[in-house]
Amino acid sequence: MKTQDTFKFAETHEWASIEDDGLAWIGISNHAQEALGDVMFFQAPIIGQQVKQGEAIAAIESVKAASDIHAPISGEIVAINEAMDSSPELVNEKPYGTWLFKIKPSSSESLSTNLAGLISLAEYETGPGA
Known part of the structure; x- marks a missing residue:
């Protein structure tokens, strides 16, 4: 996985890392995990599900709150991080080292637009993640 310096962020606190295989690895920001507190549960999207940028497609719950996770790009869900089933606290320990799911972009054109x-x-750290 690339470093957070290369990640792209949504104003809804998700990050996307476009990897060498062309897939977008998706996670939540450090700001989001700090706001949530101790994460207890992750409700993943469904593999094969078609998603649109900005659409709420998953949920994450902590002892303090529950929050939707939005698709930062459009495409198809192709993988879920199964480690989140037994260890959802990984997102608190390493928010930029823990991906939640992977999206195969609809096309290179839509990926560029997204x-x-x-x-x-x-920009994120001076704006919504500040």
Whole structure:
């Protein structure tokens, strides 16, 4: 997985890392996990599900709150991080080292359009993640 310096962030606190295999690895930001507190449960999207950028597709719950997770890009869910079933606290320990699910972008054109709607780590840290 690439470093958070290369991640793109949604204003809803999800990050996307476009990996060498063309898949987008999706997680939540450090700001989001801090706001949630101790994560207790992750409700994953369904493999094969078609998702649209900005759509609520999963949920994460902590002792303090529950929050929707939105798709930062459009495409198809192709993998779920099964470690989250038994160890959801991983997202608290390593928010930028723990992916939740992977999305195969609809097309390179839609990926470019979707990424244009996301922001860099520096922009995120001075805006919604500040």
